[in-house]
Amino acid sequence: MGLRLTFILELALALAAIQSVSWSQRRFRSGRIRFAMIVLAIVLLPVLTLAGCGGGGPAPNLGTPAGSYNLTVTGTAGSGSSALTHALTLTLTVNY
Secondary structure (H helix, E strand, O other): OHHHHHHHHHHHHHHHHHHHHHHHHHHHHHHHHHHHHHHHHHHHHHHHHHHOOOOOOOOOOOOOOHHHEEEEEEEEEEOHHHHHHEEEEEEEOOOO
């Protein structure tokens, strides 16, 4: 989203929050509390909406790079001198 559209959406959300506070006059009889709620809405809504935007730019590729990888799987049954051990070498091919 463009910066201009984001600003317009933030402004609309802040105005909606202010309107909802002004509609609830019965709940907030004190002018101080109503004023504090309006200030809180004006300050927090843009901060919260900007925090949801993320850092922008492409996401880094955190996967395994393409190529062939050798794996060794080893299994052991039992213990001590009577233990049975078996190893198997596998090749893993990662395609992108």
